[in-house]
Structure formats: C-alpha cells, structure tokens
Amino acid sequence: MIFKQPIIASFFSAALCLTAVGALTIPQPAYAAAGGTEVKVIVNSNAITSGDIQKRAAFLKVQGKKGNLTSQARAELTDEMLKRVEMKTRGVNISKQEIDAAYANFASSNRMSVAQMNQMMNQAGITPEHFKTYIMVQMGWGRLISSRFREEGIISESDAVQRMLKDGGRKPVATEYHLQQVIFVVPSAKRSPALMAKRRQDANTLRSRFNNCATTRSQAKGMLDVTVRDLGRILEPQLPGEWEKDVKAASAGSTTKPHDTEKGVEFLAVCSTRKVSDDRVAQMVFSLEGTQTAKGQEQKAEQLSKQYLDELRKKGRIVNR
Incomplete structure (x- = not known):
C-alpha cells in the first residue's frame, strides 16, 4: 500500500494494472516454448528478440486478443522497453518480493496455484519470467505516472486561490x-x-x-x-x-x-x-476533482500515461529490423 500520494498511487497499483489483463484462456493443445534470439527491435540500445515477441504473442492469445498478434506484440514490447529505460533513468526499482506477490495474487484471481500458473505459462509459450517482467513494468510505470501527477497534476497555490475567488472566497473543508x-x-x-x-x-x-x-x-x-x-x-x-x-x-x-x-x-x-480549511486543502481538493470515482481515476491515468509515453517515443531511438 502506497500512501505518499494515496489516491493516485492506489489506482496505479499492480492489482489494477493486472486486473486489466482479465481471465486467461488456457490453450489446448499447448504451445511449444518460444526461444528465438534474433534481434527484431532495438530501443535505446536495448534489444527485443524474436523469442520475446513470440512469448508476448502467446500471452496476447491467451488473453483472447485477435488480429496480427505478432505485430501487436512487437508494438507492446517496444513501448514497454521505453518504459523500462525510463524506470532505470529515474531510479524506479521493483523488488522481487513485490513481483512474486503480484504474480501469486494474479494466479489466485485466476483460481490457480503458483505452480499451476507456472505450468500454464510454460505450456502456453509465455514463461513465468516473461510474465513477471510484464508485471514489473506495469508496477514501475504506475509509480512513474504517480510521480508525474505529483509533479504536474497538483495545481499551484495561486491557481487554487483564483478558484476560491471565483467561488466567492469559500475554502473547501x-x-x-x-x-x-x-x-x-x-x-x-x-x-x-x-x-x-x-x-x-x-x-x-x-x-x-x-x-x-x-x-x-x-x-x-x-x-x-x-x-x-x-x-x-x-x-x-x-x-x-x-x-x-x-x-x-x-x-x-x-x-x-x-x-x-x-x-x-x-x-x-x-x-x-x-x-x-486552508490553502493546502483547497489545492488538494481542486487538483483531485474528477478522480473521486474509479472511472475518473482511470481516465486521468490513461491521459497521463499516453502523454508520458508519447514523450518517450519522440525522444527515443527505435530501430525495427
């Protein structure tokens, strides 16, 4: 539980990010494990291999995604590598304990033990390691977005004062x-x-x-x-x-x-x-307007995430092979 900026951190938590994955469909028959090592994309000097793309395509398949899964997997992994580089740059580290706990919770939400989840991941050609990397990026990106909100989402005290003047000088309580x-x-x-x-x-x-x-x-x-x-x-x-x-x-x-x-x-x-009831309260209340509901939080999260990722794409060095 993160209380540094609780309402923002909570809706970027791993549980929320992973819930979006939804229930998994266990493939029958099972896939063969992916293992290609040919470099397909280079993101800021970091390689994404054919094996990485195969694993992600398999992951998309068990989520029930349609269309060109290889192309979707390449795009997802490119964005995730940009996020991973930004996490490293800003010193965001997710511990193994946090990742393992999120993995176990996800297994439980899909009515599986960790051992059963491991078996399913391997059979599907995803591997536990690939999915845990996905979890790590989701958690780290959430923390970056939370930090971005603290840096840019909180309105200034002067803006809060102007807002109060428009409301007849009344301060929120x-x-x-x-x-x-x-x-x-x-x-x-x-x-x-x-x-x-x-x-x-x-x-x-x-x-x-x-x-x-x-x-x-x-x-x-x-x-x-x-x-x-x-x-x-x-x-x-x-x-x-x-x-x-x-x-x-x-x-x-x-x-x-x-x-x-x-x-x-x-x-x-x-x-x-x-x-x-003071300027600090007014600043917080006005800044968090629209984020009091799950829908409002989701919309704010999506907005900040899109803006941040667009910035990383523009300044990133991406080579497709």
Missing part, C-alpha cells in the same frame, strides 16, 4: 486523518488460507487491545512479524479507495477492520482527526 499502519507480514512463499486466517486472528487480537497510537508498538511486542508504521497526516481526498470507507467509519482512537494485502494482513489505526 476536509477531514485530516492522522493514521498508523499495522502489518502482520505474510511472505508470498508462505501465503496459505490457514496462515492468512491465523494472521487475521492475530490482527484482531491486537485490535481488541488497541488504546491509542502511542502504545501500538509496545502492545505488538512479542507478536511475530508485525510492522507498525506512522503514516502521518492524510487529507480525506487522499485516502486510498480500498481503505476510504473503513477509515471514515472509524472514530479517533480506533482501528479499521483487517484487510488482506500483498504484504499480509493489515489494519489502520486512526490516531486523531480534525477538520481543516
């Missing part, structure tokens, strides 16, 4: 939440229904003893693999969609219910709340 995040860690390799149920029980035990945010760490002592993080003060428009309802329902000095996440089992503690 928002609730500010002081939050604490409590994570009962479950490594992706050990994630099982039984262990997740046990961790939920542990989380509820700690919640039942919760008094205030000052004592959370001392109360968590002796509990295995528990991380407590202070998230600071977060305005209501910044709350992540998956937590917004629960946080709003919780009073100060209480907690949300536990959520299963990529890290394990989590809950949020609401340390305190207060109503605020």
Whole structure:
C-alpha cells in the first residue's frame, strides 16, 4: 500500500494494472516454448528478440486478443522497453518480493496455484519470467505516472486561490486523518488460507487491545512479524479507495477492520482527526476533482500515461529490423 500520494498511487497499483489483463484462456493443445534470439527491435540500445515477441504473442492469445498478434506484440514490447529505460533513468526499482506477490495474487484471481500458473505459462509459450517482467513494468510505470501527477497534476497555490475567488472566497473543508499502519507480514512463499486466517486472528487480537497510537508498538511486542508504521497526516481526498470507507467509519482512537494485502494482513489505526480549511486543502481538493470515482481515476491515468509515453517515443531511438 502506497500512501505518499494515496489516491493516485492506489489506482496505479499492480492489482489494477493486472486486473486489466482479465481471465486467461488456457490453450489446448499447448504451445511449444518460444526461444528465438534474433534481434527484431532495438530501443535505446536495448534489444527485443524474436523469442520475446513470440512469448508476448502467446500471452496476447491467451488473453483472447485477435488480429496480427505478432505485430501487436512487437508494438507492446517496444513501448514497454521505453518504459523500462525510463524506470532505470529515474531510479524506479521493483523488488522481487513485490513481483512474486503480484504474480501469486494474479494466479489466485485466476483460481490457480503458483505452480499451476507456472505450468500454464510454460505450456502456453509465455514463461513465468516473461510474465513477471510484464508485471514489473506495469508496477514501475504506475509509480512513474504517480510521480508525474505529483509533479504536474497538483495545481499551484495561486491557481487554487483564483478558484476560491471565483467561488466567492469559500475554502473547501476536509477531514485530516492522522493514521498508523499495522502489518502482520505474510511472505508470498508462505501465503496459505490457514496462515492468512491465523494472521487475521492475530490482527484482531491486537485490535481488541488497541488504546491509542502511542502504545501500538509496545502492545505488538512479542507478536511475530508485525510492522507498525506512522503514516502521518492524510487529507480525506487522499485516502486510498480500498481503505476510504473503513477509515471514515472509524472514530479517533480506533482501528479499521483487517484487510488482506500483498504484504499480509493489515489494519489502520486512526490516531486523531480534525477538520481543516486552508490553502493546502483547497489545492488538494481542486487538483483531485474528477478522480473521486474509479472511472475518473482511470481516465486521468490513461491521459497521463499516453502523454508520458508519447514523450518517450519522440525522444527515443527505435530501430525495427
């Protein structure tokens, strides 16, 4: 869960990106594994091989895509290589643990174990490694887009003041939440229904003893693999969609219910709340207009992504062979 710019980061999360892939159709009979090494495209000195294109075409096929899959695969991989180069340039690194967790979650959403997903990927000619690279790019690109929003999507204070003047000088009012995040860690390799149920029980035990945010760490002592993080003060428009309802329902000095996440089992503690109305609130509220719904978030994400990728294409060096 990313709280640096929660509402933006949340809709660029791996789960959202991978959900767009949809359910996979397991091919029958299975493909032969692709393995060509002939260089077909060079993007900023980085090679895309015939084997890469074959794997991506196989991936497109199990998604049910139609048309010239080889051509579509070449175009997708070209764009992804531009994104990978930009990720490296800007120091965006996705850990193996994050990728493996997203892969496991995707397998689960398609009602498969990781071993079954590996088998299907190999049989389809995609390979787990190719799909995990796809996941890595999706996650990294989401973080770049989130950063782009922070750089360019937030309107200036002067623009916010002008907007307020048009509204008769009225300043928006928002609730500010002081939050604490409590994570009962479950490594992706050990994630099982039984262990997740046990961790939920542990989380509820700690919640039942919760008094205030000052004592959370001392109360968590002796509990295995528990991380407590202070998230600071977060305005209501910044709350992540998956937590917004629960946080709003919780009073100060209480907690949300536990959520299963990529890290394990989590809950949020609401340390305190207060109503605020200042230029900072106006700046945030006006900047996030239109992104309060899933459709609005998706449209904003698509707009920023298209603009960013167009810039990379214009300055990139792409050679097709």
